[in-house]
Amino acid sequence: MVRKELIKRSPLRILEKSTRGGLGKGNIGVIAARKGVGKTACLVHIATDQLFQEKHVIHVSYSGKIGHIVQWYEDIFQEIAKRYKLDCAMDVHDDIIRNRLVMNFEQANVTVAKIEKNIRTLMEKGSFSVETIVLDGYDFNKATVKEFGEFRRFARDNAFELWFSATLKEDTNAKSRVPPMLAPYMDDIAILICLQPRGEFIHLDLVKDHDAEMVSDMHLKLDPRILLIAEENQAERVV
Amino acid sequence: MAFDISTMRNIGISAHIDSGKTTLSERILYYCNKIHAIHEVKGKDGVGATMDSMELERERGITIASAATNVEWRKHSINLIDTPGHVDFTIEVERALRVLDGAVLVLCSVGGVQSQSITVDRQLKRYKVPRVAFINKCDRAGANPYRVKEQLCEKLGHNAVLMQVPIGLEEKFAGMVDLVTMKALYFDGDHGEDMREEQIPADLREEAEARRVELIDAVSMYSDELAEAYLEGKETEEQIRTAVRKGVLSLDLTPVFVGTAYKNKGVQPLLDAVVEYLPSPRDRKYFALDLDNDEAEIPLEALDDKPTVALAFKLEDGHYGQLTYIRIYQGSLKKGDELTNIRSGKSFKVGRLVRMHASAMEDIQSAPCGDIVALFGVDCASGDTFAQGGLNYSLTSMFVPEPVISLAIKPKDNKSADNMSKALNRFSKEDPTFRSHVDAESKETIIRGMGELHLDIYIERMKREYNVEIETGQPQVAYRETITQRVEFDYTHRKQSGGSGQYGRVAGIMEPIHDRDYEFIDEIVGGVIPREFISSCDKGFKACLARGSIIGFPIVGVKITINDGQSHSVDSSDMAFQLAAIGAFRQAYARARPEILEPIMKVSIEGPAEFQGNALASINQRRGIIISTSEDNTFSRVDAEVPLAEMFGFSTVLRSITQGKANFTMEFARYGKVPASKCEELIKQYQEQAKKRA
Numbered sequence: 001m002v003r004k005e006l007i008k009r010s011p012l013r014i015l016e017k018s019t020r021g022g023l024g025k026g027n028i029g030v031i032a033a034r035k036g037v038g039k040t041a042c043l044v045h046i047a048t049d050q051l052f053q054e055k056h057v058i059h060v061s062y063s064g065k066i067g068h069i070v071q072w073y074e075d076i077f078q079e080i081a082k083r084y085k086l087d088c089a090m091d092v093h094d095d096i097i098r099n100r101l102v103m104n105f106e107q108a109n110v111t112v113a114k115i116e117k118n119i120r121t122l123m124e125k126g127s128f129s130v131e132t133i134v135l136d137g138y139d140f141n142k143a144t145v146k147e148f149g150e151f152r153r154f155a156r157d158n159a160f161e162l163w164f165s166a167t168l169k170e171d172t173n174a175k176s177r178v179p180p181m182l183a184p185y186m187d188d189i190a191i192l193i194c195l196q197p198r199g200e201f202i203h204l205d206l207v208k209d210h211d212a213e214m215v216s217d218m219h220l221k222l223d224p225r226i227l228l229i230a231e232e233n234q235a236e237r238v239v
Numbered sequence: 240m241a242f243d244i245s246t247m248r249n250i251g252i253s254a255h256i257d258s259g260k261t262t263l264s265e266r267i268l269y270y271c272n273k274i275h276a277i278h279e280v281k282g283k284d285g286v287g288a289t290m291d292s293m294e295l296e297r298e299r300g301i302t303i304a305s306a307a308t309n310v311e312w313r314k315h316s317i318n319l320i321d322t323p324g325h326v327d328f329t330i331e332v333e334r335a336l337r338v339l340d341g342a343v344l345v346l347c348s349v350g351g352v353q354s355q356s357i358t359v360d361r362q363l364k365r366y367k368v369p370r371v372a373f374i375n376k377c378d379r380a381g382a383n384p385y386r387v388k389e390q391l392c393e394k395l396g397h398n399a400v401l402m403q404v405p406i407g408l409e410e411k412f413a414g415m416v417d418l419v420t421m422k423a424l425y426f427d428g429d430h431g432e433d434m435r436e437e438q439i440p441a442d443l444r445e446e447a448e449a450r451r452v453e454l455i456d457a458v459s460m461y462s463d464e465l466a467e468a469y470l471e472g473k474e475t476e477e478q479i480r481t482a483v484r485k486g487v488l489s490l491d492l493t494p495v496f497v498g499t500a501y502k503n504k505g506v507q508p509l510l511d512a513v514v515e516y517l518p519s520p521r522d523r524k525y526f527a528l529d530l531d532n533d534e535a536e537i538p539l540e541a542l543d544d545k546p547t548v549a550l551a552f553k554l555e556d557g558h559y560g561q562l563t564y565i566r567i568y569q570g571s572l573k574k575g576d577e578l579t580n581i582r583s584g585k586s587f588k589v590g591r592l593v594r595m596h597a598s599a600m601e602d603i604q605s606a607p608c609g610d611i612v613a614l615f616g617v618d619c620a621s622g623d624t625f626a627q628g629g630l631n632y633s634l635t636s637m638f639v640p641e642p643v644i645s646l647a648i649k650p651k652d653n654k655s656a657d658n659m660s661k662a663l664n665r666f667s668k669e670d671p672t673f674r675s676h677v678d679a680e681s682k683e684t685i686i687r688g689m690g691e692l693h694l695d696i697y698i699e700r701m702k703r704e705y706n707v708e709i710e711t712g713q714p715q716v717a718y719r720e721t722i723t724q725r726v727e728f729d730y731t732h733r734k735q736s737g738g739s740g741q742y743g744r745v746a747g748i749m750e751p752i753h754d755r756d757y758e759f760i761d762e763i764v765g766g767v768i769p770r771e772f773i774s775s776c777d778k779g780f781k782a783c784l785a786r787g788s789i790i791g792f793p794i795v796g797v798k799i800t801i802n803d804g805q806s807h808s809v810d811s812s813d814m815a816f817q818l819a820a821i822g823a824f825r826q827a828y829a830r831a832r833p834e835i836l837e838p839i840m841k842v843s844i845e846g847p848a849e850f851q852g853n854a855l856a857s858i859n860q861r862r863g864i865i866i867s868t869s870e871d872n873t874f875s876r877v878d879a880e881v882p883l884a885e886m887f888g889f890s891t892v893l894r895s896i897t898q899g900k901a902n903f904t905m906e907f908a909r910y911g912k913v914p915a916s917k918c919e920e921l922i923k924q925y926q927e928q929a930k931k932r933a
Contacts, residue, residue: 126855
C-alpha cells in the first residue's frame with residue numbers, strides 16, 4: 001500500500017469525522033485514562049498519523065526516558081507498516097523521522113514560558129517547523145487553571161494542535177462524564193477522549209467535542225496486543 | 240603458601256574525560272606506596288602523572304593507552320587498569336573492560352552524568368562489570384553530589400545509593416560521613432595520608448541518619464538477615480557490608496562514594512570499598528568457546544591447577560621489545576611454561592614474566608589464576624588466546640566496529656618511509672579498529688579508523704615515537720554503494736580469438752537485502768552450470784563487491800540468485816565463469832538503481848542551557864536530524880544523527896559557538912542514504928579523479 005492510501009484508510013479518519021474535522025489548530029485535546037490503559041499508545045499513534053501526513057510533531061516528555069519514547073514511535077511505525085504492507089517502508093521511515101523530535105523536561109521546574117522558549121529556539125535555530133505537540137505525562141494534579149490557560153494561549157498564538165495525556169485515579173463511567181480531575185480545565189479543552197477497558201479491548205469514548213459535551217462511543221478501540229487504534233467490528237482492517 | 244584468589248581485585252577506572260580519573264589513579268598509587276611523589280596530570284613540574292605512560296598523553300592531559308599496574312591495599316592485590324576517557328578510543332576502553340572484574344565509575348560532582356559517562360556505562364553493562372561510583376571534585380564550585388547520585392538513577396538507570404555524606408561542599412568540603420560506621424572521616428598530612436575518624440558534626444547528624452535509613456532500605460532487599468536485624472534495630476556493620484556486596488555483584492546496586500582526589504580526600508575509603516565490595520576473579524563467571532566443539536561455551540574455572548587459559552588484551556612497544564599484557568582466566572602461569580597461541584597454532588615458552596607498575600616493572604617467577612601480568616617477546620596480536628594442555632579454547636572475540644573514516648598519508652623522506660611501515664604494523668596490531676593498506680590504484684598508504692581524533696593521535700604518535708614526518712590528505716568518509724531494485728540478468732561470456740576459447744553463461748536475479756552485505760543462492764538444476772563452476776560464479780560476483788561503479792566504494796546489501804546458465808564441454812573454465820559472473824553483475828548493477836550510503840553518526844552535545852540554540856543550529860547546518868533535546872536546570876543535551884561527512888572539524892566549531900563550554904561525543908549509528916544533491920557532487924568528484932588518474 002502506498003502512503004496516501006494508508007492515510008486515507010487510517011481509523012483516525014473516523015476520529016476526525018466524529019469530531020467534525022479533528023482537533024483543529026490552536027486547540028487542546030486530552031486523552032484520559034487510568035495508568036497503564038494505553039494513553040501513550042494513543043498519543044503516539046495520533047502523532048505518527050500526523051507524521052505520515054508530512055506534519056511536524058514535537059513530543060514533550062517529563063519522564064526523562066527519551067530512548068523509551070523514541071522506541072514507542074519505532075514500534076508503532078513498524079506495526080503500522082506491517083499491518084498495511086506499506087511500500088518502501090524504510091524510505092518512509094527515514095523521511096518522517098526528520099519531522100519528529102522528543103523534548104524532555106522535569107516538570108518540577110519547567111514553566112509554559114520555558115517550553116515555549118525552547119520550541120521557539122528549535123523553530124528558529126533548528127529550522128524545525130511545528131504543527132502538533134504532544135505532552136505526555138503532564139501531571140494535572142500539580143497543574144493550575146492559570147498554567148493550563150497559558151498552554152491554551154500558547155496553542156492559539158502559534159496555531160499548534162496540542163495533545164495531552166491525563167492520568168486518572170480511577171476508571172470513568174458513563175454517568176460521571178467528565179473526570180472530576182479535569183473539570184476545572186474543561187473550558188480550555190476542545191476534545192476529551194476517555195479510554196474505557198470493555199471486554200478484550202479498550203474503547204475510545206468521546207466525552208467532549210469542541211462545544212458539545214456528550215458521551216459517545218466512536219466505535220474505535222485500542223487493541224492491547226498491538227497497541228494500535230482500530231475500528232470496531234473490523235478486525236481485519238485493523239489500521 | 241598458595242595465593243588466596245579472594246584477595247585479588249582487577250579493577251578499572253572508567254570515566255568521562257576531565258573527571259579526574261588519572262589524578263585518582265595517581266593518588267591510589269601514592270597511598271599504596273607504589274610511588275613516592277605526586278605529580279599532576281598537566282604538571283607544572285613537567286613530570287606528569289605516573290599512569291600516563293606516553294609522552295603524548297602527558298602533553299594533552301589525556302590517557303590513551305591502558306597501563307596496568309599492581310598495588311596492595313589491606314592485604315589485597317589490586318591490578319589497576321587506567322582506561323582512556325575519550326570516546327574515539329573506545330576500543331581501548333572496551334578491551335580493558337574485557338579483563339576487569341570490577342570498575343570504579345568516576346563522575347564529576349559539577350558536570351555529573353554526561354554523554355560520555357553514558358557511553359562508558361553502556362560498555363560496563365555490556366561486559367557485565369559490577370561497579371562502585373566515585374563522585375570526584377566535591378571541592379569545586381557548583382559541586383552537587385546529591386544531584387549526580389540522582390542522575391545515576393535517572394539517566395543511567397542505576398540503583399544508586401549514597402554510602403557517604405559529604406561534610407561541607409565546594410571550598411568548604413572537609414571530609415565525609417561513612418554511613419556504615421556512622422563516623423566522620425577527615426584527611427590530614429601533606430597529602431591526606433593520615434585518615435582521622437571523628438564524631439559526626441552535630442549539624443549533619445540528622446541528614447546522615449536519614450541517608451543511612453535510605454541506604455539500609457535500598458540494600459536490605461539483598462539480604463534477609465539484614466532486613467530482619469534492621470526491623471529489630473540490631474543491624475551490624477558487617478551485615479550492611481555483606482548486603483551491599485551482594486547487590487554490587489548482582490550488577491543491580493551502585494554504591495556511591497564522594498571525595499576529591501586532587502585535594503587528597505576520600506581516596507582511602509574508596510580503596511576500602513574496592514576491597515570490600517568489588518568482586519574477586521572467582522566471583523565472576525567467564526566462558527571460553529570450544530573450537531573443537533562448534534564454539535560451544537565452556538565455563539572457565541578460576542583454579543590454579545587447571546590448564547591455563549589467558550587472553551592477550553594489550554600490546555605495548557616497550558624499551559626492551561614487545562610487551563604483551565595478559566589476563567589469566569584459568570590455571571596459573573610460571574616461567575618456562577609452554578603456551579599455545581590458539582589463533583596461529585604456534586607454541587612458545589614463557590620467558591620473562593613481569594608485573595607492571597605504570598612505567599617500572601618487577602620480574603616475577605609465577606602468576607596465580609586471575610592475575611594480570613605481562614610477557615616479553617611473544618609474537619601475537621591483541622585479542623589472542625593462549626592455552627595449555629591441548630585445550631582448543633578461544634575467549635570470545637571482542638566486538639570490533641568497522642572503521643568509518645580514512646586518510647591518505649605520505650612519508651616526507653626515505654627514512655620516514657621505513658619507520659612508517661614499522662609504526663603502522665605496530666598500531667594495527669595494538670588496535671583492531673585502526674587499519675592501514677596501500678591503495679592499489681593511487682599507490683597511496685591509507686589509514687582507517689573511528690574518527691578524526693583517532694587518526695590524529697596515531698599520526699602524532701608516528702612523529703614522536705618513530706620520528707616519521709608525514710603529509711596527510713583530506714579525511715575521507717567510508718561510503719558504501721547498494722542497490723534498490725530487483726533485476727534479472729542473463730549474460731554470456733564468449734571469447735574465441737586464437738588458442739582455447741572461453742565460454743560461460745549465467746542468468747538469475749539480483750535483489751537488495753538489508754541484514755547482510757552479500758548472499759549467494761544457487762538454484763541451478765540439471766547441471767546447466769557444472770558443479771565445479773558454481774563457486775567460480777560466486778567468486779566472480781564477490782570480486783565485483785569491492786568497488787562499485789558509482790563512486791568506487793564497496794557494494795553492500797546484494798543478494799544474487801543464479802537459476803540458469805550454459806557451459807561448453809571444452810571452452811568452459813573457472814576463469815570463463817568468473818568473467819561471466821563479473822559481466823552479469825555489471826550489467827545488472829547498473830539497472831538495479833544503485834545508490835550511495837554514508838555513515839551516520841550518533842552525536843550528543845552537552846553544555847549549559849543557554850547554548851542549546853547554537854547547538855541546534857550547528858546540527859541543522861550539517862544535514863543532521865535532531866532526535867531529542869533534554870534539559871534539567873542548567874544543563875542541556877541535544878541528541879542528533881549527523882552524517883560523518885559533515886562532522887569534520889566540528890570540535891573547533893563547537894568550541895567557538897559555545898565559548899568552549901559544551902562538549903560532544905560521536906559514535907557510529909548506521910549507514911544512511913546520501914541525498915540526491917550530495918550524490919551528484921560525489922559522482923562528479925569521482926569522475927574528475929578518474930580522469931586525473933587516466
